[in-house]
Amino acid sequence: MDVEEVLSHKNGKLYLVGGFLYEVDKKHGGRLYCRCIRTKSDHCPARVTIDKDPELAVVKMSTQHSHGVEDRDLMRRNTIQRMKNMVSARPDKSCQEVYREALADAVTEYQTQHPTEEIGATLPMYGSVRSALQRHRAKDRPTLPQTLADIILEGQWATTKLGVTFLMIDDGTTDRMLGFLTEEALTILCGATAVFMDGTFRIVPSLFCQLYSLHAFFRGQMMPLAYFLLADKEKDTYIRMFRLISDLAASRGLLFRPAKFHLDYEVAALKAIEQVFPTAAIRGCAFHFCQAVWRNVQRHGLSTSYSNDASVKRFIKSTMALCFVPLERIDDAWMEIDADSPGADHEAFARLSEFKEYFIRTWLENDELEARTTNHLEGWHNALNKMIEKSHVNIFELVAHLKVDENDCRLQRVLLSAGNPPKPVRKKYAMLNAR
16 A cells, blocks of 8 residues: 655654555654554544655554545645745745645645535635744744844855855945846846946835846846845945946956946936946936936925916926937927026026026036936836835845846846847837937
């Protein structure tokens, strides 16, 4: 008779023989003397003797069971074990997500052999397995760090799903900076003529300020290549990040010196690029350009006028639309916008004049004004936030999600390298990027 080893709820060993489950009562040499798992609860007298070597085999069975076969119990045990296995294999998913996915798989598997009512009465509710799944996950996850200096990432937390090094930059102690990228991604990044960058804040572990990502094109498709956890948004931090990437590249015989950077209009990052890469061109994106302009609308006390006065609203919106005007026509367009703006008799004229000075000084006297819609970065951040769902996840949850993202991008590169076309760009974005 066949013997199958089954894990108990506490990860102990049970043995399935003829549809019944047995637990070890005594061991002697290579022989297991087992009793029915219902011996204590139902006083079942059934016993079985099993030889372990060279393989599991029944030596002797004694006494009939006082109950039926364990179909329901096995269904429940197997489903819970499947959930535990998934909790370990998918640290990027919450315990509840794992529960839902494993439950759906179990229902699909069992419904061909069992009535729906029986399956529903047998499989566990989330509340009954939540603690067990959380304990199982806690065994796989190190203690959560309380400070930046406490962070220890090694083993699965420092490698990709394929087992190659992922945490390639780990710098500082109280000002810790972590950089996640692979050798392949570094090579692509160093070969890119343009690098696209942006930060996201909602999902970042509370010990850090932001997750800053570097993206570039690979065979016509843009994708994230490096992910940095930064402790702040200071110019010196960005300079340090760029120099760490450059040093890493140099240690591999590569050169990280992009000809062009695309990023939001964040002064600290812009100044860092100007200092580390003085010959690089800097481009912004329309979304963040409009954000920057709107912040200064608020700063100059024009929010109420914008809401209540059509002429002020038209002026501000026309100013924001300048990012879509060809460079050679920006000066003329600005003169038309300025001429059509509210005059000296308008109650907001003084504030509008201060706003105009800011706009001219910041944007029109800057030769690098060429805002473009970097919709890929916004889309990527939105997708990442949607996937993670929670705010300020712990460091291990975030790393698990980054590993999933890195693996997806690696698979995309495999397909692109095989000659598959990149994802099509929506027509309106193609027209904007072609300007």
